[in-house]
Amino acid sequence: MITAEFCRTMARYNRWQNQNLYSAADTLDKAARRADRGAFFGSLHGTLTHLLWGDGMWMSRFDGGSKPPGGISDSAEIYEDWSQLTADRRAMDARIMAWAGPLTDAEVAGTLRWYSGALGADVERPLALCVTHFFNHQTHHRGQVHAMLTAVGAPLSDTDLFVMPTDA
Secondary structure, eight states: OOOHHHHHHHHHHHHHHHHHHHHHHTTSOHHHHHSOOSBTTBSHHHHHHHHHHHHHHHHHHHHOOOOOSSOGGGGGGSOOOHHHHHHHHHHHHHHHHHHHTTOOHHHHTSEEEEEETTTTEEEEEEHHHHHHHHHHHHHHHHHHHHHHHHHTTOOOOOOOGGGOOTTO
């Protein structure tokens, strides 16, 4: 399905795109970032907070590290402070890079087992499937954020994977 190199590439892409979106969102004031824009998680801030929460939840399963507080229903409200959200996003992106760096194809071909609070059950799935979901989830919500930022005229950079700088 996927390889360890794919995971490393997508980890880099994730970090690059988060830098792009957060830089654009930094040009807005708090009210603009918090305004309900009709997205599933309401605002830019809420959507970015949910995305960080989701990344933390999946990373706790992938690397065994800490998981974020709360559940999906309150995932958009975890961060009040924009600067803390931004700092924790950078730290999460570094965590994702650190996890993907030494990953092997054999590990990607393995199985992931965890307790899903959303399903209320123990789950076992191919790790490749879970990693694919992880990166798709990021892209889905970043697309929502990109649309919200575009609507308010925030300055955005390219999002195409094939133009990602080699040093991203």
